[in-house]
Amino acid sequence: MSTAGATGRLHGKSAVITGAAFGIGRATAVQFAREGARLIVTDNQGDPLRKLADELRETGAEIATVIGDVSVEADANRMITAATDRYGRLDVLVANAGIIPLGDVMEVSAADWDEVVAIDGRGMFLTCKFAIEAMLATGGGAIVCLSSISGLAGQKRQAAYGPAKFIATGMTKHLAVEWADRGIRVNAVAPGTIRTERVKQLPDEPGGSEYLAAIESMHPMGRLGEPAEVASAIAFLASDDASFITGAVLPVDGGYLAQ
Incomplete structure (x- = not known):
């Protein structure tokens, strides 16, 4: 693993990253390891999660895995207590786990809605709740939630995912004020x-290629983002470099929301 761009600003901090097996969660785990964090990575998919942990251990990272579902209260609690049991404290939570279905309100079923809100909403609530409990015992910490441009502005075909990300945006602001x-x-x-x-995977789904082409053209920078670019922003917000920042929702969107 390259150490390019590493500053050591998370050195020694104990961090839980949910939904770490793929995508932004995986990139965040890689970035945090570069920055010297001691990690608990979690996901409901065990094999890719263990593969990530093995790769990071080879670089000297301190890391352990918890396989579970953030929407299950006992599982969410295990994710946080894994950090306090192993490292004695929790300094950072990255509440990343989520699912991203596409569909308008006529296409999305009640069951689809319930699943998205359970994982993206309830799961974030539970992991934040248990993280705050752990952080209060040791004098504080930092939480970074994963919202979305869909959690700040309306988009087509986001009838379930978008409202769930508005939950993330709202939870961020309310918890920030409660615990500052x-x-x-x-x-x-x-x-x-x-x-x-x-x-x-979108090009393999009905209408996916057209949706992807349309959404890419709506980003003023003319391209999609990379997971590592989001991970860098997460690492900043989790670090002491952001010591006077709370309640912020930072767009990492190539200018999408500036329009």
Whole structure:
């Protein structure tokens, strides 16, 4: 693993990253390892998660895995207690786990809605809740939630995902105000369309190629983002470089929301 761009600004910090097996979560785990963090990486997919952990261990990173579902209260609690048990404290939570279905309100079923809100909404609530409990015991910490451009502005075919990301945006702001005086900072990133594994699969779905071409053209920089570009923003918000920033929702979107 290259150390290019590493500053060591997370050296020794204990961090939990949910949804770490793929995409932005995986890129964040790689970035945090470069920055010297001690990691707990979590996902509901065990094999790719263990592969990531093995790769990072080879670079000297301290890392352990927790396989579970963030929407299950006991699993979310295990993810946080893994950090306090192994490292004695929790300094950073990256609440990244989520699913991204596409569909308008006529296409999305009630079951689809329930699944998205359970994972993207309830799962973020639970991991933040248990993280704050752990951080209060040691004097504070930093939480970075994954919102989206869909959590700040309306988009077509986001009838379930977009509202779930508005939950992320709202939770970020409310938790930031609730816990600022206890040393806990809560911020979010709002990525534009990022070249994750999920986005790369879109051309194989009905209407996916057309959707992808249209959304790419809506980003003023004329391209999609890369997971590592979002990970860099997350690392900044998690670090002491952002010590006077809380309640912020940082777009990482190639100018999408500036229009």
